[in-house]
Amino acid sequence: MKFASEFRNPKAAQAVLARISEVADAIGATAENPVSIMEICGGHTHAIFRYGLDKLVHEGVEFIHGPGCPVCVLPMARVDECVEIAEREGVIFTTFGDAMRVPGTLKSLMQAKAGGADIRMVYSPLDALELARRNPEREVVFFGLGFETTTPSTALSIQQAAREGLKNFSVFCNHITVPEPIRALLQDPHMMLDGFIGPGHVSMVIGTHPYDFIAQEYSRPIVVAGFEPLDLLQSVLMVLEQIRDGRAQVENQYARVVPAQGNPVSLAAIADVYERRPSFEWRGLGEIDASGLRIRAKYAAFDAEEKFSVGYAAGPRHVPEPEGCSCGAVMTGRIKPTACAQFGRGCTPDTPLGALMVSSEGACAAYWQYRGARGAEAAE
Amino acid sequence: MCLGIPGQIVAITDVDRMMAMAEVSGVRREINIACVLDGPAELLVGKWALIHVGFAMSLIDEEEAAETLRALQELGEAQEALEAMAEGQKALEEGKP
Ligand code: SF4
Numbered sequence: 001m002k003f004a005s006e007f008r009n010p011k012a013a014q015a016v017l018a019r020i021s022e023v024a025d026a027i028g029a030t031a032e033n034p035v036s037i038m039e040i041c042g043g044h045t046h047a048i049f050r051y052g053l054d055k056l057v058h059e060g061v062e063f064i065h066g067p068g069c070p071v072c073v074l075p076m077a078r079v080d081e082c083v084e085i086a087e088r089e090g091v092i093f094t095t096f097g098d099a100m101r102v103p104g105t106l107k108s109l110m111q112a113k114a115g116g117a118d119i120r121m122v123y124s125p126l127d128a129l130e131l132a133r134r135n136p137e138r139e140v141v142f143f144g145l146g147f148e149t150t151t152p153s154t155a156l157s158i159q160q161a162a163r164e165g166l167k168n169f170s171v172f173c174n175h176i177t178v179p180e181p182i183r184a185l186l187q188d189p190h191m192m193l194d195g196f197i198g199p200g201h202v203s204m205v206i207g208t209h210p211y212d213f214i215a216q217e218y219s220r221p222i223v224v225a226g227f228e229p230l231d232l233l234q235s236v237l238m239v240l241e242q243i244r245d246g247r248a249q250v251e252n253q254y255a256r257v258v259p260a261q262g263n264p265v266s267l268a269a270i271a272d273v274y275e276r277r278p279s280f281e282w283r284g285l286g287e288i289d290a291s292g293l294r295i296r297a298k299y300a301a302f303d304a305e306e307k308f309s310v311g312y313a314a315g316p317r318h319v320p321e322p323e324g325c326s327c328g329a330v331m332t333g334r335i336k337p338t339a340c341a342q343f344g345r346g347c348t349p350d351t352p353l354g355a356l357m358v359s360s361e362g363a364c365a366a367y368w369q370y371r372g373a374r375g376a377e378a379a380e
Numbered sequence: 381m382c383l384g385i386p387g388q389i390v391a392i393t394d395v396d397r398m399m400a401m402a403e404v405s406g407v408r409r410e411i412n413i414a415c416v417l418d419g420p421a422e423l424l425v426g427k428w429a430l431i432h433v434g435f436a437m438s439l440i441d442e443e444e445a446a447e448t449l450r451a452l453q454e455l456g457e458a459q460e461a462l463e464a465m466a467e468g469q470k471a472l473e474e475g476k477p
Contacts, residue, residue: 094471097464121464122467
């Protein structure tokens with residue numbers, strides 16, 4: 001088989017695939033009536049496409065791609081606010097490169113940079129801190145973006161800035177959390193999900209207990225997974241076995257990296273610096289209760305929203321998504337990316353219309369990048 | 381940005397700020413070690429860690445580090461992380477406009 005060479009341990013992969021088929025048959029899963037498993041993390045989405053796992057597994061297993069790509073769920077209004085801050089006099093706006101091409105209402109950060117704003121791509125909030133130290137006469141703003149994996153990094157950076165008494169460093173906080181959108185999805189009466197693959201690196205920070213409600217309140221299995229192909233296949237098997245046995249539990253396939261209690265230092269820093277917003281807007285999913293974090297009042301001096309009076313600090317606002325964009329329907333698993341009228345027409349990785357086309361972890365970009373290659377392989 | 385990359389801690393650079401030098405795929409980069417600190421910082425020298433946006437988040441063994449790096453390379457994420465590190469360095473050195 002062609003795929004075999006791509007796996008570190010093709011024999012093990014074959015064995016797991018065979019067991020997946022056995023269990024799927026035992027459950028009675030078919031192409032018409034599949035078991036739907038959502039992989040929450042965008043890194044998993046990328047890996048599933050990269051290795052064609054959705055094609056390798058039994059036809060009765062369907063992957064639904066979850067909302068776990070922070071770039072993809074960033075609403076247009078937040079991009080506009082970034083541009084607004086970046087274009088202020090004296091500001092150095094720093095961001096992860098991933099966010100540069102996300103379209104805003106008028107422009108992306110990339111376009112704002114081309115227009116003269118001082119926007120710099122950095123690897124880490126530590127780079128932004130260093131820029132603030134080196135440029136005391138400038139305002140250095142870091143665009144804090146991401147789930148619980150990156151939240152500790154900005155929390156620790158703000159603590160460090162406070163210790164040093166830096167006056168010209170602030171964070172535009174857009175950190176979001178994984179459990180709340182999952183709860184929102186599970187509350188949707190049209191929800192058809194049978195189980196979940198839980199994010200590995202997010203769980204390294206928060207542990208596995210924040211997912212207990214998925215098993216206890218909603219009776220769905222969830223297995224926290226690593227992102228190597230064999231990790232993912234094993235996790236699919238573990239979800240299927242739970243369904244076959246009528247169990248709903250939180251299991252940890254990635255225990256070699258994920259401790260059940262998470263990382264205590266990270267959790268303490270997050271709790272010290274951040275509190276939950278009453279609600280936060282997600283692209284394609286709308287406002288979700290308690291799903292976003294904001295900087296606590298005691299660190300207000302490091303909160304760009306307060307410093308520049310933008311975003312939630314400036315009052316309620318909502319920017320509708322662009323015409324013809326189906327990102328919301330794709331993100332909730334209602335349609336496949338290829339069913340969007342803009343897919344490959346108005347929307348490609350070079351000229352993304354929707355956020356799902358921007359990042360390699362977005363479902364649309366993954367379809368675009370890998371669907372063609374795999375189609376050709378199948379025809380060989 | 382979401383997936384960590386393995387790196388080896390090669391020296392402690394600033395105990396007060398909890399900073400260390402790490403080597404990631406042959407590239408040296410200063411990182412924060414607060415989240416993996418458990419006792420004297422010097423004991424971390426030589427250890428492998430999963431590094432997320434400049435912060436060591438979890439200690440891993442050498443074999444896990446090698447296999448994770450391999451998976452990241454296949455996904456193109458390792459190259460992305462290294463490019464981002466280079467961008468970060470450039471951002472610091474960019475002249476004042
Ligand atoms: S093709 Fe573009 S517009 Fe359509 S759902 Fe995907 S990202 Fe959104």
